[in-house]
Amino acid sequence: MSDSFEDALTGLAAIVGDKHVIASAPDQEPYVVDWRGRYHGRAVAVVKPRSTAEVAAIVKYCGEKRLAIVPQGGNTGMCGAATPDDRAGNVVIRLDRMRAVRDVSPLANTITVEAGCILAEVQDAAKAVDRYFPLSLGAEGSCQIGGNISTNAGGTAVLRYGPTRDLVLGLEVVLPDGRVFNGLRALRKDSTGYALKQLFIGAEGTLGIVTAAVLKLFAPPRSSALALLKLQGVEQALEIMQRLRGAVGDRLGSLEIMSRSQIEAIAATVPHVTVPFALTTPWYLIVELTDTLAGVDLNEPLATVLADAMEAGLAEDAILASNLSQAKAIWAVRHSVSEGNKRSGYVVSHDSVVPLERQAAFVTNVEARIKAAVPHANVAMHGHIGDGNIHVVALIDRARCQDPDATARLVAEINEIVDDETAAQGGAISAEHGIGITNRGRLARVADPLDIELMRGIKRLLDPNGLMNPGKIFGKGAT
Numbered sequence: 001m002s003d004s005f006e007d008a009l010t011g012l013a014a015i016v017g018d019k020h021v022i023a024s025a026p027d028q029e030p031y032v033v034d035w036r037g038r039y040h041g042r043a044v045a046v047v048k049p050r051s052t053a054e055v056a057a058i059v060k061y062c063g064e065k066r067l068a069i070v071p072q073g074g075n076t077g078m079c080g081a082a083t084p085d086d087r088a089g090n091v092v093i094r095l096d097r098m099r100a101v102r103d104v105s106p107l108a109n110t111i112t113v114e115a116g117c118i119l120a121e122v123q124d125a126a127k128a129v130d131r132y133f134p135l136s137l138g139a140e141g142s143c144q145i146g147g148n149i150s151t152n153a154g155g156t157a158v159l160r161y162g163p164t165r166d167l168v169l170g171l172e173v174v175l176p177d178g179r180v181f182n183g184l185r186a187l188r189k190d191s192t193g194y195a196l197k198q199l200f201i202g203a204e205g206t207l208g209i210v211t212a213a214v215l216k217l218f219a220p221p222r223s224s225a226l227a228l229l230k231l232q233g234v235e236q237a238l239e240i241m242q243r244l245r246g247a248v249g250d251r252l253g254s255l256e257i258m259s260r261s262q263i264e265a266i267a268a269t270v271p272h273v274t275v276p277f278a279l280t281t282p283w284y285l286i287v288e289l290t291d292t293l294a295g296v297d298l299n300e301p302l303a304t305v306l307a308d309a310m311e312a313g314l315a316e317d318a319i320l321a322s323n324l325s326q327a328k329a330i331w332a333v334r335h336s337v338s339e340g341n342k343r344s345g346y347v348v349s350h351d352s353v354v355p356l357e358r359q360a361a362f363v364t365n366v367e368a369r370i371k372a373a374v375p376h377a378n379v380a381m382h383g384h385i386g387d388g389n390i391h392v393v394a395l396i397d398r399a400r401c402q403d404p405d406a407t408a409r410l411v412a413e414i415n416e417i418v419d420d421e422t423a424a425q426g427g428a429i430s431a432e433h434g435i436g437i438t439n440r441g442r443l444a445r446v447a448d449p450l451d452i453e454l455m456r457g458i459k460r461l462l463d464p465n466g467l468m469n470p471g472k473i474f475g476k477g478a479t
Contacts, residue, residue, distance in 0.1 A: 060178030073147025079436030115146025
């Protein structure tokens with residue numbers, strides 16, 4: 001290690017203490033490799049501050065020494081946005097020690113938390129005061145709320161509550177020059193100029209480091225009903241959704257769809273998950289109704305809609321969960337998608353979102369085109385059909401992916417198919433996973449040049465030296 005980097009370790013340790021600076025390569029390994037094992041970077045140090053003041057001091061110090069800064073939450077992302085690149089001068093800032101719940105207000109329906117809080121901890125803190133934080137996803141036991149905000153995470157409750165962007169009232173952010181943007185206002189209405197907080201939601205840590213947030217809470221669901229439907233196609237799922245909205249309105253909380261190939265991948269590779277239904281049709285739809293009133297029988301209206309749907313030929317079969325255990329077993333299948341895919345082969349995943357009316361055409365066209373171009377690919381799909389977000393996944397035998405150049409060409413071919421079809425249907429290439437490293441070339445290819453120009457301008461304004469999470473979204477040389 002060069003003398004300048006040794007000096008950097010000393011300077012960082014002076015801010016957070018020696019034991020909170022990780023310098024050895026073996027100890028850094030969990031922090032410099034992404035969750036899927038695709039990207040492996042380098043770092044001078046992994047630093048774990050305890051407070052916003054320490055984060056600000058680290059950022060200011062790194063700016064003075066021209067050290068690149070990589071903010072990192074739980075490192076559960078799908079696109080490498082929290083992984084350092086291979087330059088020598090990276091400093092990874094982990095917020096694991098910033099896990100305080102600063103305030104909970106049942107009156108205002110808000111909770112103020114530090115960015116290192118695990119998502120499940122936020123959910124539990126809300127539950128402790130008889131409130132509900134609706135963001136829910138498979139990694140909720142390890143992902144951090146700062147990362148959820150920085151990627152504008154979606155999850156399974158977007159249909160009713162919206163993505164993370166809709167759940168944030170205020171933010172505290174350390175800017176690239178070390179100043180602190182204090183926007184921790186728990187206001188439902190605020191028209192005093194630009195909504196600056198929105199710049200940092202979904203920015204993937206390229207404009208600053210989120211250190212705390214004021215989040216919306218809701219009355220908890222006290223009654224629920226869940227069913228799994230067996231369908232022939234996405235068209236039927238959309239018609240059933242329309243019928244449900246007409247019958248139960250906002251009680252429709254979640255609507256999740258999975259292809260048979262997706263469930264088969266989970267069944268074959270995730271031993272602790274049991275698929276509690278026979279796979280007899282191409283598509284499977286999870287429907288969940290919730291109500292904030294206790295004792296409301298939601299099974300009756302759900303059963304009525306499902307019976308009508310089956311009579312109309314929209315569903316082949318329907319399983320109405322009879323108890324909480326059965327409902328959890330069905331959800332366990334949905335929440336095991338990422339794990340099952342990772343174990344099934346080399347994953348080429350996509351995060352497309354298209355208008356609801358065009359989801360069926362998108363699914364049909366993209367599957368046919370991938371199978372025609374790459375016959376050996378196993379095409380699996382899952383998604384939040386009610387908000388237009390369908391994840392197209394091509395699972396490739398790892399034995400076919402030993403040559404990096406050939407693999408890159410294969411991935412590019414599949415990506416172009418999905419992206420072109422997404423654009424043809426009036427959609428966008430990322431609904432909730434973000435851009436990171438994985439999708440930056442795809443963004444450059446399909447985005448409106450004016451969009452890229454405006455985003456680069458914002459980046460230059462806030463981070464003129466390009467030190468905040470370099471190489472993400474725009475690629476190398478972001479500024």
